[in-house]
Amino acid sequence: MAETTEVIIRRGVVSDAADIAALEVICFADPWSEESLVYELSENPRAVYVVAEVEGHVVGYAGVWGIVDEGHITNVAVSPDYRRKNIGSLLIYHMLKATMQAGLVRHTLEVRAGNVAAQALYRKFGFTEAGVRKGYYADNGEDAIIMWRDSENEEGLGC
Numbered sequence: 001m002a003e004t005t006e007v008i009i010r011r012g013v014v015s016d017a018a019d020i021a022a023l024e025v026i027c028f029a030d031p032w033s034e035e036s037l038v039y040e041l042s043e044n045p046r047a048v049y050v051v052a053e054v055e056g057h058v059v060g061y062a063g064v065w066g067i068v069d070e071g072h073i074t075n076v077a078v079s080p081d082y083r084r085k086n087i088g089s090l091l092i093y094h095m096l097k098a099t100m101q102a103g104l105v106r107h108t109l110e111v112r113a114g115n116v117a118a119q120a121l122y123r124k125f126g127f128t129e130a131g132v133r134k135g136y137y138a139d140n141g142e143d144a145i146i147m148w149r150d151s152e153n154e155e156g157l158g159c
Contacts, residue, residue: 005054006054007053007054007086007087007090008052008053008054009051009052009053009090009094010050010051011048011049011051012041012049012050012051012063013041014038014041016049016051016061017034017037017038017041018034019051019057020037020041020051020058020061021033021037023058023059023061023079024075024077026077026079026080027078028077029137029139029140030137030138030139032075040063044065046066046067047063047065047074048064048065048071048098049061049062049064050062050091050094050095051091052078052087054082059078059082060076060077060079060082060087060088060091061075061076061077061091062075062076062077062091062092062095063076064095064104064107066099066102066104069103070107070108071096071099071104071106071107071108072107072108073107073108076088076092088121089124089125092122092125093125096125096151104151106151107127107148108147108149109122110136110144110145111145111147112137112142112143113144113145114142119145122147122149126149126151127148129145129146129147130146130147131145131146132144132145132146
C-alpha cells in the first residue's frame with residue numbers, strides 16, 4: 001500500500017459479506033461463514049459493522065452488537081498486507097464513535113491472551129482488563145482476556 005493511498009472507513013453493507021468472510025479466513029482460526037456475515041449485515045438489528053476500503057477493496061472491518069446500552073465487539077480484522085498502517089485504529093475509532101452516538105455507553109470484547117498487539121491497540125482506546133475466560137478459544141484452548149471500556153464521553157478516542 002502506498003503511503004498516499006486513501007483509506008475510506010464506512011458502514012458495512014451486505015455486499016461486503018464475501019470480502020469480510022475472506023478476511024475472516026485469513027485472520028482467524030475459527031472464521032465466521034459468509035452466510036453468518038450476510039445475516040449480520042442485513043438482518044441483525046443489533047449489529048453495526050464498519051469497513052476499511054482501499055482502492056475499492058475491503059482490507060479491514062470491525063463489528064459490534066448493541067445490547068441495551070453496551071456494545072460487544074465481535075471481531076476486528078485487518079488484512080496482513082495492510083497492518084501497521086493505522087487501519088485498526090481507524091476502524092475502532094469510527095466504530096466506537098458511531099455506537100456512542102447511538103447511545104452505547106460501555107464496550108466489551110474478548111481478545112486472545114497471546115495477542116499482545118491487539119491488547120495494546122484496545123488499551124489505546126481506554127479498554128482495561130477485567131478478567132479471563134479460561135480455555136475460551138476452541139481451536140487451541142487459549143484463554144481470552146475480557147476487556148471493558150466506559151465511553152460516557154468521547155474523551156480517549158484519540159486515533
